[in-house]
Amino acid sequence: MKHYAPYLRQNARELRKNMTREESRLWYDFLKQLPVTVKRQELIGHYITDFYVPSAKLAIELDGTQHFEEKGLSYDKQRDEFFTRRGITVLRYPNNAVNQNFSGVCEDILQYLKKDTVSTEETEK
Numbered sequence: 001m002k003h004y005a006p007y008l009r010q011n012a013r014e015l016r017k018n019m020t021r022e023e024s025r026l027w028y029d030f031l032k033q034l035p036v037t038v039k040r041q042e043l044i045g046h047y048i049t050d051f052y053v054p055s056a057k058l059a060i061e062l063d064g065t066q067h068f069e070e071k072g073l074s075y076d077k078q079r080d081e082f083f084t085r086r087g088i089t090v091l092r093y094p095n096n097a098v099n100q101n102f103s104g105v106c107e108d109i110l111q112y113l114k115k116d117t118v119s120t121e122e123t124e125k
Contacts, residue, residue: 012048015041022062022098023050030106031060036113044088047079056113059083059090062098 019027019040031038031051042052044059051060063076080090091112093105 008043008046008048012041012043015048020062020064020095022095025102026060026062026098026105027051029102030109034113044086045082047082049083053113057086057088058112059088060109061090061092063092063094 023040027038027040034053036053036055039052039054040050042049042059044052049059050062052058053060061076076092083090089112091109093108097105
């Protein structure tokens with residue numbers, strides 16, 4: 001059983017209940033229908049991912065404006081390095097990409113998942 005700080009679990013619950021408009025759109029209009037398990041607001045270490053696909057070791061992050069400020073960029077770099085050390089790939093999309101190019105974001109995620117499936121199948125042969 002995984003143990004997390006109680007505040008992190010509570011934060012993850014709150015984030016699931018109060019998704020941003022972009023997170024909600026990506027979840028309900030795309031990710032929820034995928035034939036793989038996608039978890040919302042998943043705890044990994046001391047971080048909470050927006051979406052996580054365990055079978056592909058893929059974190060999907062949607063970035064609001066705070067992610068483009070110096071403090072946000074630094075924090076995201078630290079998080080991404082943490083995930084990378086654990087073999088997790090992070091795909092980041094700015095909120096405006098979800099709003100203005102939703103199909104492109106979805107296609108990019110699908111392409112990554114297809115690539116990951118092909119790589120996994122080749123290594124299992």
